[in-house]
Amino acid sequence: MTVSAAWPVRRALTSEHGTALPAFVDHHVHLHLIDASTLAARGIAAVVDLGGDPVALARRARGLPRVSYAGAFLTAPGGYPQGRSWAPDATVRLVTDPSRHPGVTDGARTAVDAQADAGASVIKVALHADAGPVVSDDVLSAVVAAAADRGLPVVAHAQGAGQVERAIEAGVAALAHAPFDAPLSRRTLSRAIDAGQVWISTLDIHRGAAREQAITNLRAFAAHGGRVLYGTDLGNGSLPVGLNRRELLALHHADVRGDALVAALTDAWPNVEPTTAVCTFVPGPAPTDPDDLPTWLSRGTVVATEELTRVD
Template sequence: MLTAAWPVRRASGELGTSLPAFIDHHVHTHLIDAHLLPTRGIAGVVDLGGDPAALARGVTGLPRVRFAGAFLTVPGGYPSGRTWAPDRVVHTVSNASVHPGVPGGARTAVDAQADAGAAVIKVAMNADAGPVPSDDVLTALLAAARERGLPVVAHAQGAGQVERAIDAGVAALAHTPSDTGLSRRTLRRAAETGQIWISTLDIHRGPARERAISHLRAFADRGGRVLYGTDLGNGSLPLGVNRRELLALHQAGIRGDALVASLTDPWPAPARTDAVRSFVEGPAPTDPTDLATWLSRAIVVPTEELTRVD
């Protein structure tokens, strides 16, 4: 029995189960048609890399959007130069200045996103794809984010980058690490420091996928907080609740209430989704192995259209 599930009847007559609104914690709304997401089960999203001016204007209605604004990177760093990441979604940080208004400064970069309404700051630490912030720049970015009351999420990839993110106090990883050589000590420290990992398992294939699932299992086993996220907009991912992502989470040991919690966690800030619920026809399955497929059939329904039938 799922703790957060309610047996309900829709105003249109269907019997089913109501759950808190589902959130995809890693999307890129400039690469998808976000308006289609509610019909496919997603009521809220966290945009982790987009044009802060466009994101500030917002998506009308659903899904509710929380965003990071632009990727904060260093000259030549990821994702500079990618066709999917035009200049407006990349903010280059060239120095560790903590003073407002300094061109290329860390504080200036954070302020630009925060002033646009960002709920989280995204830092690119992808050493496999170019240069990454120095320790001084990373420290300055985190200090500026703390001053604005915002957590920092990092794309940490490549030798030593997950460890650097933990040491620096990065609140969340945008992707479950798929690097080779990630030690048990690192996994334990990530969990013990309260770091959050966003799943994005379905972007991988082959050995990288198996490594990511193994790392996420070890992280969760040590008490790590896991959020459902897909990196929607990255390749051929399904628009809406991703059954493959849920099955990979199940494989990593994120099951039952924990799987639902990964979908409904309000991080980084509540997105005003109380007016809607996720609705799935029929009762929740009793076999945990069926849960991922069942959840993938959800749609978003106004709460006022649902009547509990306990």
């Protein structure tokens, strides 16, 4: 098969021949729960941390993987993920007041400013109604507006009856997980797509009915032009650190295939410009059978772009 973004190359250091692709991104990780030091060797050049300590994230040493982050989860008192063993206090920020004025205690603008001032590229809000209270419509709208004032998109963990619809109505730019707890109506899918919402896959965290529902919803979203991003929720359970073959296969099963699968891996979101100093090297040519592409992609590693010489 032909992969539009791929080109044949030779590695200068090893003389190995293979294929170069743009740098791969995992759009949903939690760095405080993993050892990120092996990500580049296992194919991930950049990550988006969607829930962590904003101060610790701001202090991370530069290098690979390149890190974009949301900072703390914005949530209601007693809401997800407050009180979880994996979510220290610094990873959670309570928001109760829809005020868009700076400095208001527990205000929407205050919470957004704290993440943005720490270098956040996106704002994360928890809408997990199955796990506890969620922010009100007024607070949610105020968070989206305050984030827009800082030039930042909002991503939501939307779970529970009506939460995906609330996210769409409020102008949330991305869902942290492909919806998995219920089928979505054609109208809801159309509204999400028309709004330009993006969905991060995270299919491999599920098993059984939830997995099949997530795949079904994502398939419908992608089939009608929805923008899909590769993301694993790395740190959640026993997921492989690096490219996740199971996630790639699940995306393929959801009919995110070929160039669309590569696009999901290489999308720069939430950044505007992709990483160009490094790229992905996969040994050998792209497979001729499209069904073999996920496994082949999972063998990628990150190399300096200057190390590769194009061969035609």
